Amino acid sequence: MKPIPFFKMSGSGNDFIIIDNRAAVVPEDRLERLVVGACRRKMSVGADGLILIEPSDRVDFRWRFFNADGSLPDMCGNGARCAARFAFIHGIADRQMAFDTLAGTIEATVGEHGVRIRMTDPARLKTGFPLDLDGRTVMVGSVNTGVPHVVTVVDDIEAVDVVRTGRLIRFHPDFAPDGTNANFVADGPGGRLLIRTYERGVEDETLACGTGNVAAALILAHDRGLASPVSLTTRSGGQLTVHFTMKGDRCTDVFLEGDARVIYRGELWEEAWLT
Numbered sequence: 001m002k003p004i005p006f007f008k009m010s011g012s013g014n015d016f017i018i019i020d021n022r023a024a025v026v027p028e029d030r031l032e033r034l035v036v037g038a039c040r041r042k043m044s045v046g047a048d049g050l051i052l053i054e055p056s057d058r059v060d061f062r063w064r065f066f067n068a069d070g071s072l073p074d075m076c077g078n079g080a081r082c083a084a085r086f087a088f089i090h091g092i093a094d095r096q097m098a099f100d101t102l103a104g105t106i107e108a109t110v111g112e113h114g115v116r117i118r119m120t121d122p123a124r125l126k127t128g129f130p131l132d133l134d135g136r137t138v139m140v141g142s143v144n145t146g147v148p149h150v151v152t153v154v155d156d157i158e159a160v161d162v163v164r165t166g167r168l169i170r171f172h173p174d175f176a177p178d179g180t181n182a183n184f185v186a187d188g189p190g191g192r193l194l195i196r197t198y199e200r201g202v203e204d205e206t207l208a209c210g211t212g213n214v215a216a217a218l219i220l221a222h223d224r225g226l227a228s229p230v231s232l233t234t235r236s237g238g239q240l241t242v243h244f245t246m247k248g249d250r251c252t253d254v255f256l257e258g259d260a261r262v263i264y265r266g267e268l269w270e271e272a273w274l275t
């Protein structure tokens, strides 16, 4: 099998393998093995997710987004910014574009120093309810920002055992069967929020989660009456900005803005993923 060209990109520390699959270069019959194999840290390229750019007769392109474990979630905010910049660099779309995801159509604008995407309208925003975590009651909020998220406010972001507590939330029976992502938020300098995320489908803490940042911004805006935009600092130190219109618990015109960096361009050889 011919090696497959790819870009390795990072959205605020959330990293992705992105492949132009418009000519169907990826073997469909071994797709999950390719995703899981290529996303393995140390043994292969390593990534939080893999994105296939594919043709569309409706919008500039459609994508398939895969978590590192091969699961297929509806949306990825950091990945969407990276896919948009990938498409612009490869001449697949202009700076203003639209592409289809399982969550719906995403509009994106590729700027000189970052990418801004219009999120699908959030759903089921709930704040200030108790969750029993191993006998400990924690107050949380939840919202679907393309994928499901739970947000917990903490005093010290460094003191959180993100993997242990994140797993309790991620697999909590209240969110079965699909589970949820788990975000921990604290107040940071200059009115910014500090955020850490345990990510479903990576099954670990990631250095950033775009839809999680949007979830945290909307839940805290709802609880604290914060005005748009809300700025957040991710675990990588990356900066994300969330713009929104909020009336009661209804949010519209939600935009996520942040970086989308090309790390390198490579070729994926079969031996790098065929386990």
Ligand SMILES: N[C@@H](CCC[C@H](N)C(=O)O)C(=O)O
Pocket (backbone or CB within 6 Å): 014, 067, 073, 075, 076, 077, 078, 079, 147, 148, 181, 199, 200, 201, 202, 208, 209, 210, 211, 212
């Ligand atoms: N990191 C992504 C979220 C990707 C999907 C998530 N892992 C899930 O399965 O819900 C983002 O930037 O939004």
